[in-house]
Amino acid sequence: MGPVLVALAVLAGGILLASLRVNPYIYFAGYVVLQYIVIATAWNILGGYAGYVNFGTPAFFALGAYTAIFLMEAYKAPLPVLIVAGGLVSAVLGLGIGYLTLRLRGTFFSIATLALSVVLQTLIINWDFVGGAKGFTVIRPSPPFFGNWALLLFTVMVGMAAAAVVVARFIERSWIGRGLSALRDNEEAAECMGVPTLRLKLFATTISGFFLGVAGAPFPYYVTYVEPASAFDLNYAVNALAMPMIGGTTTWIGPVIGAVLLGTAQQVATVTISSELNLLIVGVVLVFFVVLAPEGLVGLARRLRGR
């Protein structure tokens, strides 16, 4: 019942906003915030629940985007296909890094995921079919609904954010989430207490990868021009980590709060001050939280309520 209500609430909010037909820029900026809800939620399934910090978010996001570009270029595939395919291809990459956890833990896992991003970017730069280093321009057909791509993509992202949050919430409250927290606390003890740690880790990396890819798949339609530098932007790695950290990594609502606050702040700063200020904001806020509220806003609220 709970997750359904949450999904309905998010959907209703999104549809309401969509139907208001305010300044189209709101949808354009709102898309980015929603995209970050998907990214932060997906990242947190692995980073927050299982405790494996992934610095390779750009790799998964870009893989979703470039899968979409490939399918557009090769088969003129429609948007829903692009999203599902982008998610699935990134899920396979997620499964791959899941096997890395057999050998690599802690910082070493994180370094490997960072390297993964660099390797993948190099491959894409050298693949001319999807535009290579010079980038790829998307020629969008006229939108099938709403008469406006910003509004259509915004609505699609509302649905994807709702889906990601529902899945994260389900994982958190199920036996899977309890097993993931056990292995995050102590992997050896978890395994000895009957938790199939490898299987749970593979599940977490795969589902996390899936949603990161899903977030990236509509990106070419959104920006209409994709180059490796923008799809593999370091911003995604930093934000994916910062947003859950700011909101709180142990619950599904943490990444949502972080993404809404930080995502909105970045959008506002881009318009009112400068587009270069984004990372500075993230940096300052992240340092502040890591030092003063390591359990994020959710943890801070709990402490204030004296729990």
Place this chain on the structure above:
Amino acid sequence: MSVPVAGALLAVDGLTKRFGGFTALDQVTVHVKPGERFGLIGPNGSGKTTLINCVSGALRADGGRILFEGRDVTGMPAHRRTRLGIVRSFQIPKPFTSMTVLENLGIPLEYAAHARTRGGDAADEALELLRAIGLESKARLKPAGLTQIEMRKLELARAMAARPKLLISDEAMAGLSSAEVDDILAILFRMNEQGITIIMIEHIMRAVMRFSERIVVLDAGTRIAEGTPDEIVRNPAVEKAYLGE
């Protein structure tokens, strides 16, 4: 050299484990009978913990076989061995730090004792186990708020929550006071009375000698003696291993 025990609960046969060029266990054979209180002793570095890691599944043996209730578990992942009933506690307690004491017990209850039970029953069972071990009043605390002896008790209670047939207690008493050692010993005796076979690894001789019905001594990765506590105390090879020539 070893007498095979018919109907052994745990049968370790010719187990070998190497770390690079170092042989930590060399053809070790140990048989443990159902319901037995079994002591495993030896000087530091003799291979006790390595043997336990191989039996629990944390390490893969390089040679030999491990049978549990007649079933070959040599290549089985650790979590499946736990579900079969081979459960260990750790020398240095490894609690799940983000969970309460009660939730710590919930993990083995859910994952090993009865896969996929609803939360309610598990909480009752966990409370029951905490009551039996004397940690009931700490159920809602995080492990960080426990004393050393309480941490050891949590380690044992959590192992009990996995419903072991064979409990391997790895130095559960190291660093405890004499009264606390008696406290833990009493808990282990009670577990044994409930039908749980116990392998005790311990440096505190007073405890092992009082607890064990049978003892195996390891030295430098090989078995040097086996017998009742009395026989072990009088064994010259054991004396030599511990005290030198």
